[in-house]
Each structure stands twice: as structure tokens, then as C-alpha cells.
Amino acid sequence: MNSAITDTEAQGQDITAQSGRFWVVTYLAITGLVLLLMMVFGLLMRLAQAGWLAIDPSLFYEIMTVHGVGMVGIASLGGVAVMWHFLARYVSLRAGVLAINLVLFLVGVVAMLAADFIGGFAAAWTFLYPLPAVSGSVWPAWSAELHLFGLLLVGVGFLLICLEVGRALIAEYGGLGRALGWHKLFFNSDDNVPPPAAVAAAMVVIVDTPALIAGAAVIVMSLVNLFAPTIAINPLLAKNLIYFFGHVIINATIYMAVIAVYELLPRITGRKWKTTRVFLAAWTLSTTMVLVIYPHHLLMDFVMPTWAMMLGQVLSYINSFPVLVVTGLGALAILHRSGIRWDLVSTLLFISIFGWMAGVVPAVIDATVVVNSVMHNTLWVPGHFHFYLLLGLLPMIFAVMIHLARNEDVTPRGGDLTAILYLLFGLIFVIMFLAGGWASVPRRWAVHLEQWQIWDKVASVMAAGVIVIATIFVVMFLARIPGMLRQK
Amino acid sequence: MNVQSVTALVTTLVVLVIVVVFINIRRHAHEAREYAPVQGTAYRYRAILFWVMIVVGLPITVYLLRDLPYATAATAPEVVNATGSQWNWDLDKEEFTTGQIVEFNVTSTDVNHGFGLYDQNGTLLAQTQAMPGYINRLTYQFTTPGTYKVMCLEYCGLVHHDMILDLTVADGNGGSNE
Structure with missing residues (x-):
């Protein structure tokens, strides 16, 4: 913080901090509520596959989308909420962008809900060209156009966030390379070394900006094709754009949320998480890897160049290093014999590290071509991404929610039984997906063969348990919102 | 053991190791120690883990690249056109014999489909994508007689889950199908 700050500037920063906090709390509240609804949709899908709930396939696929x-x-x-909340203490962020993004997000969401549940659009979140336009007369063109337009709005909103965060990082550190700590990494300079939160945010800006642009490009191309069907797109190009966009976007969510681990574990344990050169090297490696390994989603597209497929496999293996060796081990070292008393926040963060580290394992193994041959597009795939999203990303977000509900007081209080139950229900739920993959059950099938349904039935029970616990966490957060907003 | 079982076993073993480490950290967290020696030990483990992953992991991944499914057969295979459409499979032939090397030329007339070849036990044997405007060539040699299935492995709309075709494979030595 600049010590030459004037009273007016300090007041301005307080207002900015206050309005930033308002939007962070709003973002987390919406995240919590929509999450619970999406979890219920997921439960309905597993119940349908288990044969316990009769859902028309057209509705199943709308729900799936x-x-x-x-x-x-x-x-x-x-x-974004987690990243913004912690980053704001290091760089000067303009909270107005959060407002603009939220408007675009909500309009986009309403458009997609209308397109999917009223229009019947059901091309999955991956909108793989030419499926949105070629539905076999199941949904009308307008529903595809509305859904894709809604998705475009959401993407533009996030692009604005990236640009604002990038601007703030450049203003504070002098450049994105410096925000990644390259002056420390390559020249051992200790001048204004970015904290872990800023390094992670820099990575997210660098990877999400091209990803969102690629996503916007293929969405616009799809819209052009919808309005003028004689203008066709090369389907392999479209698939490359979609999976580059999708892979980076979903990975970046964990890179934003993990900032909670870097910020809270030091506060909880009293031990510092320093920006070492190894840490910076790991993050620079992750930045590069995440941009180039998306071909591991296209290993069964035999027409792709073989060198791209081989790199997809090898780089996927290397991509596990930063997570397992640096962040995971670093978090465990901070916690090991730290003298802490486990409570809900520390246990949730602990679980999140496990979810991320362990979740990487089935993912990396599936990136092996010979394995992918028999596991691609089976339930193994939702198995691995639910592992590190349900048990990695979400506990990070829940931890921040509870932390804010406690007015950021890290003094341990209460038990952590709900977190342990969340882990147990969630882990068995995820294992049922992986077991389905072992049993060659295809993914995205509305109707399952009878011999597959045992996995679906256990998963349904576990999903119900997860939803109950998640509801407890969200309600804990929502109940304390008035107090949070009064805090400076 | 098939590829799926090896995959499941390796995954289980590695995840179990991670679980054991986490339980250990959990149990000893309350026994406070100075951070510097803990950090020193962590850095040593990190270095060991890093080099083990390089020395063991990289050769394994390079080795596993030796047997890729992309190459077409060296000896003249029987070429079978396999076309996916919303929502059925259309193959030049649906009866094969063991020992025959078949090259499925997989494509689509409309959207992306997934050509998934399953054996009589419901185990996935091989797959490739069916992309409109492209031909993906999947080479496979049937070794066991019986009824196989082609199931769609790329979400393609309303009847994705019912795009199933039976293939029969007879004993190539002239014996019975049993």
C-alpha cells in the first residue's frame, strides 16, 4: 500500500472495498443458490439412469445441458468471487466490473433457461457443432440461437473481468510477466514480488482471455451457421475451438478458487506461504500447460495430427507436477504439525487439496491414449471432473463462504463433522462414476442398461447426502449476509 | 486383466497412497512443531517426488505411446464403411470372422457420433469418433466369436442412448459360433 495515500484516497478505497465486498457476497450467494439447484438437476439425472425416476429423454437431455x-x-x-475478495487487498480493482459481469451473467442465464426448458434446446454444455443446428427436428433453431447468445453474454462478462484484473495487475506490478513473478523467477529480484494470490490471478487472466475469445469465436460461427445454414464450419476446427475454450475455462475456476488455500492456510496456521522460485516456476508451467493440453479431449479424433495427440498425453502427465508437487505438498507442509485445531474452514480447505490432488490421478491416466481408447466418453470422464470439482473446487468456495460468515475470524470454532460427511458422500458418489467407467458405461445416456444401474443407484443416494450437506453450508452463509455487509 | 481394470487398479492404489498421507497429516496436525524443520522435510520429499515422477513417469508415458490406435493395418485389411446418422449405424457388413483384420472407416452424415465397439460382456474394446466430412479409420481384429455391439459414444441428441447395432463374429476356423 502506498504510504503517501491521502484521506480522500483512503476514503475512496474504503468505498471500493465496501462495494467490492457487496459484490463478492452477492456472487457467492448466487453461486450457492444456483449450485443447489444444479445439484438437484444432477440428482434427477442419476435417478433417471438408476431407473428410479421416469423422465422423458428429451427432458433428461435438457436437464443435462x-x-x-x-x-x-x-x-x-x-x-471470481474468491479471487476478487483476496486479490483486492494487493491491487486496486474496480468493483463496477463485477456489477456489469453480473448483469450479463443473469441475462445470459435467463436466456439459456428459456432456450433449454421452453425451447427444448439440449445440445449439452459443449454445444458441439453441428448439433445445435442439427437436432433431428427435436428443438427449433431459435432455441439454439437463444442459448448460444446467452452463453456468449456470459462469456463476454467474464472477459471483462479478465481485462479488469489484468489491468489492475499490470498497474501494480508493471506487467503480466512481473505479475507471474518472472523477475524473481529468472533474475532473483526481490522488487515487489507478487503474492500467491496475484500469481494465480495473473495465470487466470493469461489463459482465460484467449480461451474466452476462442469460445466467443466458435459461438458466433455457430450462430452465423444457424442463421445462414449454407455457411458451414469445418467441424474439426469447431471441436478444437470448443475444447480449447472449455478445458481452459473449467481449469481456471480451480486456479481462482485455490487462492483461498494460499491466503487462509497461512492465517490459520500462522505459517507463511512465500512466493519462492519453485512456486513461480510451477505456476508458469501451469500457465503454459493449460493452454496446450486441450488435445487430450480429442484423442479419439483419429484425423488429428498424431504429434498433437502424443503431446496431449505427455504434457498431461507433466501438468500434474505443479498440483501434486508444489501446491499439494506445500499445503500439506503448512498444515503438518502446525498445532491447529481442525474446524469447518480448515477441514474444508484440507479436503479441497485432497480432492484436487486425488482428482488429477484418474484424469492423467485417462489422458494416456491407450487408456482413452476404452475410457473416453464413458462415465470415467464425469468421474474425474466431479472428483476435483465436487471435492476440490467446491470445498474451497464453501470454506470462503464460512470464513466470510465468521467475519474473517480464523479462530477455530465448532466441529467439522459436516465437512467429513460431505467428503464421504461426495467420494462414494464420485467412485460410482469411476466404477461406471471401469464397467464401460457410456456417458450422457438418458437410459441405462439394467446391468449398469447398481452404480447409478448408489450414486443417487450419495448425491442426496451431498445436497443436504451443501445446503447446510449455503444456508450458513446466507444467514450471515447482513452481518457480512456491515463489516468493513 | 484388461485396460479398464489396470486403470482402475492403478488409480485406486495411487489415490490410497494420497489418502494415507492425508490421514497422517490430519492426525498429527495438533502436535505443534517449528515450521522450518517441517518445511525442510517437505522440500526433501518434494525433490524426491519430483525426480521419481520424472524418472518413472516420463519413461512410462513415452513407452505407452508405442501402441497407438491411429495406424492402419500393415497387411491389407477388410475395409468396412461405418456411417453414423441420427440415430442409427449403417455398416457395409455386420458379420465378421475371427482372425480377420477389419478397418472400419467411420464417418457421419450429420453430427458427431462415437463408434464404440463392445464385446458380448459389455466391455468397450475400441472406439473412434464419427465426424461429418471426415473419415476416422479404426483397425480391429476380432479374436473371439460371438455377438458384439456398436454403441454411440458421442452425445448426438434425443436418441443417443439407443444408437446400438449388433455385429456377429463367427469362428474363422470353420467351427461353430459357440
Whole structure:
């Protein structure tokens, strides 16, 4: 903080901090509520697959589409809230961008809900060209156009967030390379070394900006094709754009949320998390890797160049290093024999590190081509992404919610039984997906063969448990909102 | 053991190791120690883990690149056109014999589909994408007689879950199908 700050500037910063807090709390409240609804949709899907609930396949696929895009949306919204909340103490952020993004987000969401549940659009969150336009006469073109337009609005909103965060980082550190700590990493300079929160935010800006632009491009191309069907797109190009966009966007949500680990574990344990050169090297490696490994989603597109597929596999293996070796081990070291008493916030963060580290394992293994041959597009795929989203990302967001509900007092209080139950229900739920993948059950099937349904039935029970616990966390947060907003 | 079982086993073992580490951290967290020696030990583990992953992991991943499904057969295979459409599979032939090397030329007339070849036990044997305007060539040699299925593995709309085709494979030695 600049010591030459005037009274007016200090007042301005207080107002900014206050309005930033208002939007962070609003973002987390919306994240919590939409999350619970999306979880219920997920439960309905598993119940249908279990044969316990009769849902028309057209409705199943609409629910599947809303669940996918809704979860990606709130993962991003919640991630932005966590990132903004902690980053704001290091750089000067303009809270007005949060307001603009939220408007675009909500309009986009309403558009997609109308397109999907009223229009019947059900091309999944991946909107893989040419499915939105070629539905076999199931949904009208207007529903595809409305859904894609809504998604475009949401994407533009997040792009504005990226640009604002990038601007703030550049203003504070002098450049994105400096925000990634390259002056420390390569030249061992200790001049204004960015804290972990800023390094993570820099990574997110650098990767999400091209990803959102690619996503916007393929959405606009799809819209052009919808309005003028004679203008076709190369489907392989479209698939590359979609999976580059999707892979980066969903990975970036964890990179935003993990800032909670870097910020809260030191406060809870009294031990520092320093920006070392190893830490910076890991984050620079992650930044590069996340941009180039999306071909691991296209390993079964045999027409892709073989070198791209081989790199997709090898780089996916290397991409596990920063998570497992640096962030995971670093978090465990901070906690090990730290003298802390486990409570809800510390246990949720502890679980989140486990979810992320363990969740990487089935993902990396599936990125092996010979494994992908028999596990791609089976339930193994939702198995691995639910592992690190349900058990990695969400506990990070819940931890911040509870932390804010406690007015940021890290003194341990109460038990952590709800967190342990969340882990147990969530882990068995995830294992049922992985078991389905082992059993070759295809993903995205509305109707399952009888021999697959045992996995679906156990998963349904576990999902219900997860929803109950998640509701407890969200209600704990919502109940304390008035107090949070009064805090400076 | 098939690929799926090896995958599940390796995943389980590695995740179990992670679980054991986490339980250990959990149990000892309240026993306060100075951070510097803890951090020193962590850095040593980190270095060991890093080098083990490099020395063991990288050769494994390079080794696993030796057997990719992208190459077409060296000896002249039987070429079978396999076309996905909303919502059925259309193959030049649906009866094969063991020992025959088949090259499925997979494409689509409309949206992306997934050509998933399953054996009689419901185990996925091989797959490739069916993309409009492209041909993905999947080479496979049936070794066991019986009824196989092609199931769609790329979400393609309303009847994605019912795009199933039976293939029969007879014993190539001239014996019975049993």
C-alpha cells in the first residue's frame, strides 16, 4: 500500500472495498443458490439412469445441458468471487466490473433457461457443432440461437473481468510477466514480488482471455451457421475451438478458487506461504500447460495430427507436477504439525487439496491414449471432473463462504463433522462414476442398461447426502449476509 | 486383466497412497512443531517426488505411446464403411470372422457420433469418433466369436442412448459360433 495515500484516497478505497465486498457476497450467494439447484438437476439425472425416476429423454437431455452449463457458470462466478475478495487487498480493482459481469451473467442465464426448458434446446454444455443446428427436428433453431447468445453474454462478462484484473495487475506490478513473478523467477529480484494470490490471478487472466475469445469465436460461427445454414464450419476446427475454450475455462475456476488455500492456510496456521522460485516456476508451467493440453479431449479424433495427440498425453502427465508437487505438498507442509485445531474452514480447505490432488490421478491416466481408447466418453470422464470439482473446487468456495460468515475470524470454532460427511458422500458418489467407467458405461445416456444401474443407484443416494450437506453450508452463509455487509 | 481394470487398479492404489498421507497429516496436525524443520522435510520429499515422477513417469508415458490406435493395418485389411446418422449405424457388413483384420472407416452424415465397439460382456474394446466430412479409420481384429455391439459414444441428441447395432463374429476356423 502506498504510504503517501491521502484521506480522500483512503476514503475512496474504503468505498471500493465496501462495494467490492457487496459484490463478492452477492456472487457467492448466487453461486450457492444456483449450485443447489444444479445439484438437484444432477440428482434427477442419476435417478433417471438408476431407473428410479421416469423422465422423458428429451427432458433428461435438457436437464443435462442446464446442469453442465450451470455448473461451469457458477464455478466461474464463485471462483471470481474468491479471487476478487483476496486479490483486492494487493491491487486496486474496480468493483463496477463485477456489477456489469453480473448483469450479463443473469441475462445470459435467463436466456439459456428459456432456450433449454421452453425451447427444448439440449445440445449439452459443449454445444458441439453441428448439433445445435442439427437436432433431428427435436428443438427449433431459435432455441439454439437463444442459448448460444446467452452463453456468449456470459462469456463476454467474464472477459471483462479478465481485462479488469489484468489491468489492475499490470498497474501494480508493471506487467503480466512481473505479475507471474518472472523477475524473481529468472533474475532473483526481490522488487515487489507478487503474492500467491496475484500469481494465480495473473495465470487466470493469461489463459482465460484467449480461451474466452476462442469460445466467443466458435459461438458466433455457430450462430452465423444457424442463421445462414449454407455457411458451414469445418467441424474439426469447431471441436478444437470448443475444447480449447472449455478445458481452459473449467481449469481456471480451480486456479481462482485455490487462492483461498494460499491466503487462509497461512492465517490459520500462522505459517507463511512465500512466493519462492519453485512456486513461480510451477505456476508458469501451469500457465503454459493449460493452454496446450486441450488435445487430450480429442484423442479419439483419429484425423488429428498424431504429434498433437502424443503431446496431449505427455504434457498431461507433466501438468500434474505443479498440483501434486508444489501446491499439494506445500499445503500439506503448512498444515503438518502446525498445532491447529481442525474446524469447518480448515477441514474444508484440507479436503479441497485432497480432492484436487486425488482428482488429477484418474484424469492423467485417462489422458494416456491407450487408456482413452476404452475410457473416453464413458462415465470415467464425469468421474474425474466431479472428483476435483465436487471435492476440490467446491470445498474451497464453501470454506470462503464460512470464513466470510465468521467475519474473517480464523479462530477455530465448532466441529467439522459436516465437512467429513460431505467428503464421504461426495467420494462414494464420485467412485460410482469411476466404477461406471471401469464397467464401460457410456456417458450422457438418458437410459441405462439394467446391468449398469447398481452404480447409478448408489450414486443417487450419495448425491442426496451431498445436497443436504451443501445446503447446510449455503444456508450458513446466507444467514450471515447482513452481518457480512456491515463489516468493513 | 484388461485396460479398464489396470486403470482402475492403478488409480485406486495411487489415490490410497494420497489418502494415507492425508490421514497422517490430519492426525498429527495438533502436535505443534517449528515450521522450518517441517518445511525442510517437505522440500526433501518434494525433490524426491519430483525426480521419481520424472524418472518413472516420463519413461512410462513415452513407452505407452508405442501402441497407438491411429495406424492402419500393415497387411491389407477388410475395409468396412461405418456411417453414423441420427440415430442409427449403417455398416457395409455386420458379420465378421475371427482372425480377420477389419478397418472400419467411420464417418457421419450429420453430427458427431462415437463408434464404440463392445464385446458380448459389455466391455468397450475400441472406439473412434464419427465426424461429418471426415473419415476416422479404426483397425480391429476380432479374436473371439460371438455377438458384439456398436454403441454411440458421442452425445448426438434425443436418441443417443439407443444408437446400438449388433455385429456377429463367427469362428474363422470353420467351427461353430459357440
